[in-house]
Amino acid sequence: MRKSGSGQNGARGGRSGSRQGFRSREDKPARKSAPAKPRGVKSAAAKTRAPSAVREKPAAARPQAKPAITEAPRQTRAQARAEAQEVLATGVQTLVVEPDEADMRVDRFLVARFPQLAFTHIQRIVRKGELRIDGKRAQPNERLVTGQKVRVPPLKLDQPRPVSRSAAKDQDDRDFLKSITLYEDKDVLIINKPMGLAVQGGSGTKRHVDGMLDALTGEDGQKPRLVHRLDKDTAGCLVIAKTRFAASTMAKSFRARTTRKIYWALVAGVPRVRQGRVSTYLAKEGDEGDARMRVAQHGDEGASHALTYYAVIDTAAQKLAWLSLKPVTGRTHQLRAHAAHIGHPIVGDPKYFDIENWELPGGIQNKLHLLARRIVIAHPRTGKPIDVTAPLPPHMQQSFNLLGLDTSQYDPIVEAPED
Numbered sequence: 249m250r251k252s253g254s255g256q257n258g259a260r261g262g263r264s265g266s267r268q269g270f271r272s273r274e275d276k277p278a279r280k281s282a283p284a285k286p287r288g289v290k291s292a293a294a295k296t297r298a299p300s301a302v303r304e305k306p307a308a309a310r311p312q313a314k315p316a317i318t319e320a321p322r323q324t325r326a327q328a329r330a331e332a333q334e335v336l337a338t339g340v341q342t343l344v345v346e347p348d349e350a351d352m353r354v355d356r357f358l359v360a361r362f363p364q365l366a367f368t369h370i371q372r373i374v375r376k377g378e379l380r381i382d383g384k385r386a387q388p389n390e391r392l393v394t395g396q397k398v399r400v401p402p403l404k405l406d407q408p409r410p411v412s413r414s415a416a417k418d419q420d421d422r423d424f425l426k427s428i429t430l431y432e433d434k435d436v437l438i439i440n441k442p443m444g445l446a447v448q449g450g451s452g453t454k455r456h457v458d459g460m461l462d463a464l465t466g467e468d469g470q471k472p473r474l475v476h477r478l479d480k481d482t483a484g485c486l487v488i489a490k491t492r493f494a495a496s497t498m499a500k501s502f503r504a505r506t507t508r509k510i511y512w513a514l515v516a517g518v519p520r521v522r523q524g525r526v527s528t529y530l531a532k533e534g535d536e537g538d539a540r541m542r543v544a545q546h547g548d549e550g551a552s553h554a555l556t557y558y559a560v561i562d563t564a565a566q567k568l569a570w571l572s573l574k575p576v577t578g579r580t581h582q583l584r585a586h587a588a589h590i591g592h593p594i595v596g597d598p599k600y601f602d603i604e605n606w607e608l609p610g611g612i613q614n615k616l617h618l619l620a621r622r623i624v625i626a627h628p629r630t631g632k633p634i635d636v637t638a639p640l641p642p643h644m645q646q647s648f649n650l651l652g653l654d655t656s657q658y659d660p661i662v663e664a665p666e667d
Contacts, residue, residue, distance in 0.1 A: 339402050340399065340400065340401055340402065341399075341400045342397050342398070342399050342400070343361060343397070343398045343400060344395065344396070344397055344398075345357070345392045345393065345394055345395060345396045345397075345398065346394065347394045347493075348491070348492045348493040348496065349392060349394075349492060349496070350392060350393060350394045350496060351391050351392065351393075351496045351499070351500060352391065352392050352492070352495075352496060353388075353389060353390070353391055353392075354374065354379065354381065354386050354387075354388070354390050354391070354392060354398065355370050355371065355374060355388055357392055357398065358370045358379075358400070360492065362403065369403070371388070373401055373403075374386055374387075374388050375388070378401040379398065379399065379400065379401070380398070380399035381396055381397070381398055381399075382396055382397055383399075386398070417463075418462075418463040419463075421460040421462075421463035422463045422464065424460065425437075425439060425460055425461075425463070425464065428440045428441070428442065430485065430636045430637075430638060431634060431636045434490065434491075435489065435490055435491055435493070435494040435627070435628050435629060436487070436488070436489065436490065436494055436498075436627065436628065436634060437464075437472060437487075437488040437489075437490055438485055438486065438487050438488070438623070438634070438636045439457070439485075439486050439488065440483070440484060440485065440486075440638045440639070441457065441478055441482075441483060441484060441485075441486040441620075442483060442641065443481055443482070443483040443615065443616065443641045443643065444480065444481060445457065445480065446480045447474060447477050447478055447480070447486065448474070448477070457474070457486065457488075458474060461473075461474075461488065464490075466490075470490075470491060470492065472488050472489060472490045473488065473489045473492075473495040474486075474488060474489075475487040475488060475489050475495060475498045475499060475502065476502055476578070478620055479581065479584075479616075479618075481596075481615070481616040481618070482616065482618045482619070482620060483618075483619050483620065483638070483641040483644075484511075484619045484620025484621060484638040484641075485509075485620045485621070485622065485623040485636055485637075485638045486620070487623060487625060489628070493628060493629075494628040494629075497628035497629075498625060498626075498628055501625055501626055502578065505576060505577075505666075505667065506625075506626065507623065507624070507625045507626075508574070508622075508623070508624040508625075508666070509574065509575060509620065509622070509623050510572060510573070510574055510621050510622040510623075510659070510661055510662075511572070511573040511574075511575070511583055511618060511619060511620055511621055512561075512570065512571070512572055512573075512618075512619045512621045512640075512644075513570075513571045513573060513583065513587060513594045513595075513617055513618045513619070514568055514569075514570055514571075514594065514595045514617035514644065514647060515568065515569050515571055515587055515592040515593060515594050515595060515617075516567075516568065516592055516593055516595060516601070516603055516606055517566075517567070517568075517569065517591065517592045517603075518560065518563045518566050518567075518568075518569040518592075519558070519560055519569060519571075519590060519591075519592055522559065522560045523557075523558070523559045523560070523660060523664075524557070524558055524590075525555070525556070525557050525558075526554075526555070526556045526557075526558065526586040526589060526590055527553070527554070527555050527556075528543045528544075528553075528554055528585075528586065528589060529543070529544045529545060529546055529548065529551040529552065529553055529554065530542070530543065530544060530551065530552060530554045530579050530580075530581075530582065530585055531544035531548055531549070531550045531551040531552070532550060532580065539580075540581065540585075540599045540600070541579065541580055541581045541582070541584075541585040542585075543585065543589055552577075552579055553577060554575075554577045554579040554582045554585075554586065555575070555576040555577050555667075556573055556574065556575050556576065556577075556582060556583060556586045557573070557574040557576070557661065557664035557665065558571050558572065558573050558574075558586075558587075558590075558661070559571065559572045559659070559660040559661045559664070561653075561657055561658075561659055561660070562653050562654075562657060564609075564651040564652070564653065567609065568595070568609070568651065569592065570648075570653050571587070571592075572621075572659045572660070572661035573586075573587075573661070574661050574664045576666070576667055581599070581600070583618065584597055584599065584600045584618070585600060587600070588600040588601070588602060594616060594617055594618050595608070595612065595614075595616075595617040595647075596613070596614050596615040596616045596617050596643075597616055597618075598616075609650070609651075611646070611647075611650045612646075612647045612650065613643045613646065613647070615643045617643070617644050617647060619638065619640060619641060619644060620638060621637060621638060622635070622636065622637045622638070623635075623636055624636075640655065
């Protein structure tokens with residue numbers, strides 16, 4: 249950013265200067281392995297014997313020639329997977345990691361290979377050390393390399409599940425996903441996730457993005473995969489990989505922090521420092537269903553470093569501020585916890601809004617005012633940046649209209665440092 253300073257309640261000063269453009273990495277598509285050549289079948293002519301003086305048998309007694317063997321049609325990936333599931337109970341298996349499976353976690357690798365296998369069972373065999381990679385005990389978070397051999401013990405399939413999906417429901421899900429699509433090609437899908445729609449299922453959550461992606465499963469059996477997450481009440485850009493190759497490549501981009509994300513939020517009050525940097529440690533507290541992040545100290549159990557840059561774009565009567573936020577790290581609830589930490593919680597946040605006796609201005613809905621506004625990520629095949637922007641969700645658009653905030657204003661967060 250051009251300016252730097254310290255935020256309130258513990259935010260630290262930012263560094264001046266900026267970097268031009270976005271880093272990207274060009275990953276070449278995995279080379280397809282050549283199909284195995286079928287073994288030849290010896291012809292009857294090759295087995296004929298030299299003539300002899302033995303009297304020839306009558307024609308009726310001659311053995312009939314065997315029918316010619318024709319080459320079986322190549323299996324689709326879905327057929328190969330189904331066949332693999334049928335032989336699960338036969339004993340130990342050794343699987344070779346394919347190029348498009350490189351860098352997958354070993355547990356996700358088994359999920360992809362054996363979708364009918366209960367994930368709890370996968371976790372159990374990894375935890376017990378029954379899974380081996382090139383002869384060594386596998387770790388749950390270990391990532392695979394092309395050509396590695398994964399030794400899988402005898403597995404137990406779930407009982408066949410009743411098919412609950414219908415053609416009509418699949419079509420409805422496809423139509424809905426198409427209606428919120430911001431960008432799509434053969435490898436990547438980016439949608440504008442609505443506020444209130446969960447990304448993944450959980451206790452009592454039946455409708456979620458991950459479940460809808462079943463309707464987009466291709467003929468090869470590949471289901472699109474989530475590359476990152478958004479909170480249920482956060483609207484905006486959500487990246488989905490349509491192939492395993494894209495999932496692996498884009499996951500690397502997120503881990504390497506070369507993906508650029510910009511969020512917009514409406515917060516209570518106006519930060520004294522208009523452009524700043526918030527650097528803390530965050531740790532989870534509470535039960536899974538009601539968990540929240542607290543600011544922690546370095547060395548605390550479960551504490552991870554979190555870094556966010558912010559900039560004030562505009563204000564409304566010194567009571568509300570429109571912030572642009574750039575998270576460098578990607579911790580759970582990071583932006584919500586950091587906004588509260590500097591004394592300016594996000595409007596409508598049920599977990600982190602802690603200002604007493606604060607009333608919403610008339611006409612503004614008490615919903616989370618947080619939008620994943622823009623994402624820039626390198627394309628998994630070409631390396632060229634995909635730059636996508638999401639519109640304001642209805643409740644935020646209503647608030648912006650009431651407050652007279654103009655979305656065409658310059659966003660200074662683009663000048664923030666990249667790390």
